[in-house]
Amino acid sequence: MDFIKSLPKIELHAHLNGSLSNATLLKLRQLKYGDDTNIDPQFYQIMDANLTLSECFLKFKYAHDLTDSWDALKLATECMIQDFALENTIYLEIRSTPKKTVSLSKEDYLEAIIAGIESSSHAHPNTLVKLIVSVNRADGPTAAQENLEVALKLHQKYPNIIKGMDLSGDPLKFFYRDFAQVFVDARNAGLGIAIHAAEVNEKYEDVKDILDFGPDRIGHGTFVEESGLQNWQTLRKKKIPVECCLTSNVKCGTVKNYEDHHLKKLFQYGHPVAICTDDFGVFDTSLSQEIELTAKHINLSNWDLMKIMQHSVDFSFASDAEKKMLHEKLDQFKKENLEVLKENI
Numbered sequence: 001m002d003f004i005k006s007l008p009k010i011e012l013h014a015h016l017n018g019s020l021s022n023a024t025l026l027k028l029r030q031l032k033y034g035d036d037t038n039i040d041p042q043f044y045q046i047m048d049a050n051l052t053l054s055e056c057f058l059k060f061k062y063a064h065d066l067t068d069s070w071d072a073l074k075l076a077t078e079c080m081i082q083d084f085a086l087e088n089t090i091y092l093e094i095r096s097t098p099k100k101t102v103s104l105s106k107e108d109y110l111e112a113i114i115a116g117i118e119s120s121s122h123a124h125p126n127t128l129v130k131l132i133v134s135v136n137r138a139d140g141p142t143a144a145q146e147n148l149e150v151a152l153k154l155h156q157k158y159p160n161i162i163k164g165m166d167l168s169g170d171p172l173k174f175f176y177r178d179f180a181q182v183f184v185d186a187r188n189a190g191l192g193i194a195i196h197a198a199e200v201n202e203k204y205e206d207v208k209d210i211l212d213f214g215p216d217r218i219g220h221g222t223f224v225e226e227s228g229l230q231n232w233q234t235l236r237k238k239k240i241p242v243e244c245c246l247t248s249n250v251k252c253g254t255v256k257n258y259e260d261h262h263l264k265k266l267f268q269y270g271h272p273v274a275i276c277t278d279d280f281g282v283f284d285t286s287l288s289q290e291i292e293l294t295a296k297h298i299n300l301s302n303w304d305l306m307k308i309m310q311h312s313v314d315f316s317f318a319s320d321a322e323k324k325m326l327h328e329k330l331d332q333f334k335k336e337n338l339e340v341l342k343e344n345i
């Protein structure tokens, strides 16, 4: 665990409103509701693994109520970055769906997160943070187009922060083709594309459409193989990296147990994978814990974990200069820990 604790980490798949610790929730409740500070973790955290995926999505409503103002969003972002920084995360991509609230436009919503990222760059200079603008499937194509427009506008203003677009939300809602043009336009404007794909064991036509488009990365990818040999071959041939979120999948019941997680097969095939938290607050986990669980259940060595971090840098949405800097940090760590790495190959 000491090795994992000190390993410089890369997080590529973390939703803001799923990544709030109990301490953060408490601060947010105080901000919105004053002294009414009772927190029942069951409202937000998934305590057992017996929920359906749709029930898991209801969990986010609790956070959305608390992050509906500029100050709350900035605070939530700062707290999230702090939690990752404390785990020695050297690179973090936050993703969030812009929402109109009583006091915020979608643009204000993203600006508040960016303010949190900017203020954190002073407090946590060793954690480089980027923002991915999400599209929630459940909100439909018109909202997706709005998100694209605001993402493109802010990408112009903050080209070093807004780096990508994501498709997430309930996978049973709408079809990828309903959003396809948004992602073509985002890609043409220079944004990286990360799409949740094959998260559930249905809607196979979606998987094909997503893989044919060829995002820079896919989220989960749990049922790519089940969705058809052709899809599996496309994933492999295009070497599309898969953001793997073990505890999330186990707690949402899409993967039976850690040992059976598809990261195992992908890794054995030499396919690019990243180890990610998804929603560390909702799933009561942390990046260190996810890395430890991967090592334990998928039987990966310290050397393998190191390689996964290095590859994750390569398919991150950081600039080339930033990737070089991140690789230098990892190389330095490797040099200093060569003995531990060799012991455990």
Ligand code: 5GP
Pocket: 015, 016, 017, 018, 060, 095, 096, 097, 098, 134, 136, 167, 168, 169, 170, 171, 196, 199, 248, 278, 279
């Ligand atoms: P937010 O975008 O509000 O910052 O983060 C929470 C949102 O991220 C959820 O409402 C949902 O749309 C999306 N999300 C979080 N975790 C998952 C996941 O595991 N799968 C999918 N498809 N979407 C998720």
